[in-house]
Amino acid sequence: MYQYDEYDQRIVDERVAQFADQTRRYLAGELSEDEFRPLRLQNGLYIQRHAPMLRIAVPYGNLNSKQLRTLGHIARTFDRGYGHITTRQNIQFNWPRLEDVPAILDLLAKVQMHAIQTSGNCIRNVTADPFAGVAADEIVDPRPWCEIVRQWSTFHPEFAFLPRKFKIAVNGAKEDRAVIQIHDIGLDLVRNAAGELGFRVLVGGGLGRTPIIGEEVAAFVPWQQILNYCEAILRVYNLHGRRDNAYKARIKILVKALGVPEFARQVEEEFAHLKDGPSTLTQAEIERVASRFNDPVLSPLEQDAAYRARLAEDKAFAAWARRNVREHRVQGYASVVLSLKPYGVAPGDLTADQFDAVADLADRYAFGEVRSTHEQNIVLASVREADLVALWQDARAIGLATPNIGLLTDIISCPGGDFCALANAKSIPIANAIQDRFDKLDYLFDIGDIEINISGCMNACGHHHVGHIGILGVDKNGEEFYQVTIGGSQGNDAALGKVIGPSFAAAEMPDVISALIDTYVALRHDDERFIDTVRRIGVEPFKTRVYADRQPQRKPAHV
Amino acid sequence: MSDKIIKNGCVVEDERLTVKLAEGEAAADIAVPAGRVLVPLAVWQARRDELLARARSGEVGVWLAAGEDVAALAGDLEVLQLIALHFPKFTDGRSYSAATLLRKRHGFKGELRAIGEVLRDQFNYMTRCGFDALQPQAGRYTDAQLEAALASIGDFTQPYQASVKDPLPLFRRMDRGADREVQQ
The missing domain is CATH 3.30.413.10 (Sulfite Reductase Hemoprotein, domain 1)
Known part of the structure; x- marks a missing residue:
């Protein structure tokens, strides 16, 4: 990945000094709240529901192992032991203290990282294909x-x-x-x-x-x-x-x-x-x-026979390879996606130990580099085929080998109302409830490629409009409800989803998703993806099924 | 509390009245005070002949509100010694573009002053966009704070971009060859 020269480093160091002074003046009362706000935002620092949130820039998703270890250290020392990959390939910490932020920025600057322009009304982090190159x-x-x-x-x-x-x-x-x-x-x-x-x-x-x-x-x-x-x-x-x-x-x-x-x-x-x-x-x-990217020079390798043999005999490995391993432009190599969407975890979260462990995987198998994706997973761009089995076993040991990339449980979600002060509703518990409902891997494989995107408010950090199924948290008289769209998509034929009808209570959401999936399974043609079925038959059959199945909402009994 | 301003990197006294048109006042009718003043664009346009000599001497300068087109002064740049651009809020960035256009496109060589909500944390950006005079609101800073604030002008010593202050971008300004490695 890109290596700083002395000028890149100087600019980041000067920013650390500038922000340390701004924070000092703010704490001393020389800068008002209103004057400090845009300054801290342009340094990725939000004041959130529970504590400040610090968003760190990951330029077009590129990270090296040294940076990952620093992020692990920050998670352990200044946060509650985890960090979160955002839908713009950045990394957020939800619990740092304002007073510690200059020290965190100083640590980041030592590994060529920063939080510059990750928020505020300015030009934000540039994003790109995680498989670039x-x-x-x-x-x-x-x-x-x-x-x-x-x-x-x-x-x-x-x-x-x-x-x-x-x-x-x-x-x-x-x-x-x-x-x-x-x-x-x-x-x-x-x-x-x-x-x-x-x-x-x-x-x-x-x-x-x-x-x-x-x-x-x-x-x-x-x-x-x-x-x-x-x-x-x-x-x-x-x-x-x-x-x-x-x-x-x-x-x-x-x-x-x-x-x-x-x-x-x-x-x-x-x-x-x-x-x-x-x-x-x-x-x-x-x-x-x-020339400053110092990419590894890769020569084509013989296709690895042991890898292919293992695919034929080991069902679990084959399932992972099918979903999480991608074609590489150089023969004998592959790209691997580590899933940050195991059951019961907030989509995109990594613990401090996982940051370190991913750094180890990168050093061992991927030339010391990884990429974060806007789908909130991690990519090892260049892995030898011959190393895939060992990588899979190591990734399994740290809980990052769920074979669900591109499947229903690979949900994109913003942090939502559990963390974000802007949110109308929670996102993560909805993602987890859907993952719980669809916990049978064979069924997930049968459903195939589908993208569910969840945003806790209309700021749309979870990109719900372009999810095949989009879920938007809305506030109805102080209660959390969810509006559902279908037919959105990203990519070359990007499209915005259409709302299927009135919104749902949180508890209804797994049933709603089940009804949408049942409709798809009943009406799909052979090898037709969910999104293609929606495009072919329109929203109506899905809508009819969802609202016909809907249980009338029971009022809670007074006790 | 200070009513000084920063000019070319120094804190200086600079008493100058900024004339504002109150609601209902017409540019053609108001009295332009004697002495050093900044007048709104509308007053300048309505009273150009009357103010011409005072503008040439630098006694009268013209200020533009954020969003007013600097092209309106394109024919007056040889006459005017001082143009001020207003920041209604420091988060309103239109006057950065206006300053850049005045300097680069229209070649204005006189004093270009930032007025309104002018704060030290924007001094670096302002000077790079061609402001050579920075006038914080009277009383915002103490004299000592304003002296300390001079440091902010130099927050970034080798910026990436070409700007009014740095006519070349970093890659043309400095040698960024392979021998410029960072030792880690």
Whole structure:
């Protein structure tokens, strides 16, 4: 992964010093609550339900073993022994003390990490495909481009106080695994007819209160100009985005208000001034950044006979390999997904010991590196086939080998009302209740690929709009209810789900999911995924079944 | 409590009245006080001929509200010695773009002053966007605090981006070759 040079390190060290001083002035009463809030948010520090929450940046999901051990140490020393992987590939700690945050940032800086711009109305952590650099369907490795965007957006003096938060994702593969269509800017690496590299630029995607799929603003921006083009977009947004209403302040609202052609025209007008300016990228700069990733040089290996034999004879191993092992672009290697979705655990949580153990797995089997995914799992990008059995056994020993990647229990969930001050309802207990209902592995395999996404409020951190089944926590007269959508999807054919009807009480949710799944199983064609059945037959049959099955709600007896 | 401002990295006295149009007041009618003043864009536009000499001498400067288009002053940049851009709240970032445009696109060379909710934790961003004068609200800081706040201008010594202050991005400004390793 990317290694800092002295300038990267200096910027992070200077941030640690700056924030330590800001915290000191806040605690001394020199900075008011209102003045400190945006500063701490731009350092990932929220004041939450129980304690501060610190969100640490994991640039496009890349982590090395040294960093994982530091995260384990932080979880053990400053938190209650665990951390949480977010749907934007970052890591959150839910229990640090405000006074300890400067010390935590100092520890992070020593392993080239930080919490810069993980919250606040600024450009957030850039996200990407967790299989970047190793995916068989990759056109161009997005990581150097992500790093270039990361550097450009870090402490950009003009864009630190935007109307609202701003998220950028980069895709470089045939199948988009970075969900670029739901980002403020989605950058799609493409080649034009002449074979030259550039970016298709999408703008105005986002979930939240007003979910919108991003639209193409430029079909092809030459790679040299991409920072100039992004600067043009950000300047138009910074000057003209709404600031009177936080719910209407995202760039998607500006794009909708102006219309795509007019928005694109304003960006082009601004871009004309910036084109070929000093921020124009050079081949030397791309190569310099790319060379700092120090990727292992992988030569094709013979297919491993022992691995294949084990697949044939060991059902449990084969089940894991089928769900959690992915094709690698180099023969003889594979990518492995460690599931952070075992039964009874908050999706995406890792204990301090698991952070250390994952670091050991990375060192032993994966060249010392892992990636966090927006589905809240962990990827070991390059593992020798010959090591897969040993890796599986080691991962099982630490509870990270549940063979459920892409299955019903691989649920995406925000932290919800158990932790988050914004939430209307709890998310994690709903995820756990669904996992309890579907605990038979054979049945899960039979149901096949399906994505359930849960958000505790309409801020949509759990990306419920793009779940095949989306669950949204809502407040009804002070009680927690859940609205269900179906038919959403991420990827190349990203779509927003449709609401099936009135919302449900928490206790009803496992039955609701069962009714949706039963409908699918009854009506599916051979080899048809849940989402494809929904697309073919529409929402109605699912809706009818769910509400027909619904038990009238019993009033609790007075005792 | 201080009513000083920061100019080119130094704390200095700078008494100057900021004229505001009250509700119902017309730019053409209000009395522009004698002495050093900042007048709203609307007053400047309505009274340009009358104020021209005072603007040339630097006695009169023009201030723009956040969101007012700096292009409105494009024809006056040779005349004006001082332009101020207002921050209604420190979280309203429009004047960063306005400052950048005034300096880079329109080539304004005079004093560019940040007024309104101007706080030390934004000094670094402000100076990088071309502000050379920073005017916190009177009374926000003590003289000692304002002196201490000068340090914030230099919070980041080698930023990544090109900006007004650093015309080149880091990769063109410094050698970032392979010999620049961090020892861990």
